[in-house]
Amino acid sequence: MPSLSSGLLGDLDPTSDRAVFRQIADQLREAIDRGRFKEGAKLPSEAELVEHYGVSRMTVRNSFSVLQGEGLVHAEHGKGVFVRPRPPVRRLASDRFARRHRDQGKSAFIVEADAAGSHPQVDGLEVKEEKASQDISTRLGSVRRVLARRRRYLLDGRPVEFATSYLPLDIARGTQIAEPNPGPGGIYARLEELGHRLDHFEEEIRARMPSPSEVKTLRLASGVPVIHLVRTAFDTEGRAVEVCDTVMAADAYVLNYQLPAT
């Protein structure tokens, strides 16, 4: 039997008009912030908190759901509720598509991860021709059908990113871009070999909560948003030659950009 007496937590203020479950959430949050519960540590069980505060179990669960929504903790069935550890983040530099990074035989993702000491994997590779969505069609300049290259990226076994590249068929069909393995330097290297000299990229960044299918694909804990990045590659003639739609687990990424002061 658990001896409880979770000495780190205070009492409720019955005179306060703050809801009880919020008061409990506040105390737990503060305890976490102060380091009384460290990353990965187990919080008191529901039963212990019921005992400690003298409230019903649903009230305690309600507190936990507040903290889950904030991304502070996560529950594991049969084990307990734990302070969510901050996973190692992947930093995306704004020069990651520079030509000088394209001469290796491996993809940028693999090279970076190796350098950071993580174990990278690429997964769920799928290459096919399909009808362009309204959005993609607009971005690529009114194309009807496109070549789509889908893949998922994992770091140390954890899915962190899901990306789809779209290319106009008149560019990609029949080239190595339409093969599962696009070869050294990736599709940007192939595009340039095909005479589409790249001029610049435009990136569009949003953050939002994931859809259920994204939760599944990225195995996201509750309270983790996604970063949605859409990159369009333009050649020197101003034509959009590729659109890459990427959904990233927000807790696994920091994006870096360098801007000239002009």
Added chain:
Amino acid sequence: MPSLSSGLLGDLDPTSDRAVFRQIADQLREAIDRGRFKEGAKLPSEAELVEHYGVSRMTVRNSFSVLQGEGLVHAEHGKGVFVRPRPPVRRLASDRFARRHRDQGKSAFIVEADAAGSHPQVDGLEVKEEKASQDISTRLGSVRRVLARRRRYLLDGRPVEFATSYLPLDIARGTQIAEPNPGPGGIYARLEELGHRLDHFEEEIRARMPSPSEVKTLRLASGVPVIHLVRTAFDTEGRAVEVCDTVMAADAYVLNYQLPAT
């Protein structure tokens, strides 16, 4: 008495091992996605759904809380649960700090919002000297104390962004930068007048769920993440002359960047 018969919703599958509240959430989500409930529309009330599905009220509330966590709906006490409308977004262009945008008398935020037909406000202005946090100190190159300029930005009455600029005291003290109104072109114009010719900016972007204080400051609905952007300005000598820490309501922003293919 409500006549219910919310004909748009199906039945539960008792053989499914998917939890009842998830099935209900799924049906509501699908109805929203299909446009059966439009933006801003009211969903059936808890009581109606209790009736329709023959489940207890807590189960229905549980479904709603799933959708709230996804940022799809929001509840209004005494009124109902509504499909969350997508607010107008502010697009941040990567050239927004170019010198050519600095000659007007008004701040970039005001100019942009006016152009977009929204009503901009700046709020909670606070300028003071304070101790630099560990992080800020590191970014500015080991300064102890800094000038901090805090302000909140609103669009059509809605808070969308909360920003703090930090500057080393040896640069900012006694200048117009230390005044509430930094003058035309903002602090970057003043910095250049003071001889700190700007070379480039570095921006660091994260997305996460907001802290309770951020929820309050930005009046965030549940299920809305924040974008956390930290920008460092460097002068031509490579010195960091300003750090701007910005927290944005993620549903109000799209960030745009343009990258050279190098």
Added chain:
DNA sequence: CAGGCATACTCGTATAGACGAGTGGGCAAG
């Protein structure tokens, strides 16, 4: 000693009921 099972602990799901508080419409009194 190894394997398997029982058990106690964990969270997950669901029910039923109670009261409170915000909102808005309708009715009644002035």
Added chain:
DNA sequence: CTTGCCCACTCGTCTATACGAGTATGCCTG
């Protein structure tokens, strides 16, 4: 007609209970 109150409807909070399912541990059996 206007004012003000009441009531019905909404979601918010909380209690108490029940059973299910995942996990870990230790004991018991072979």
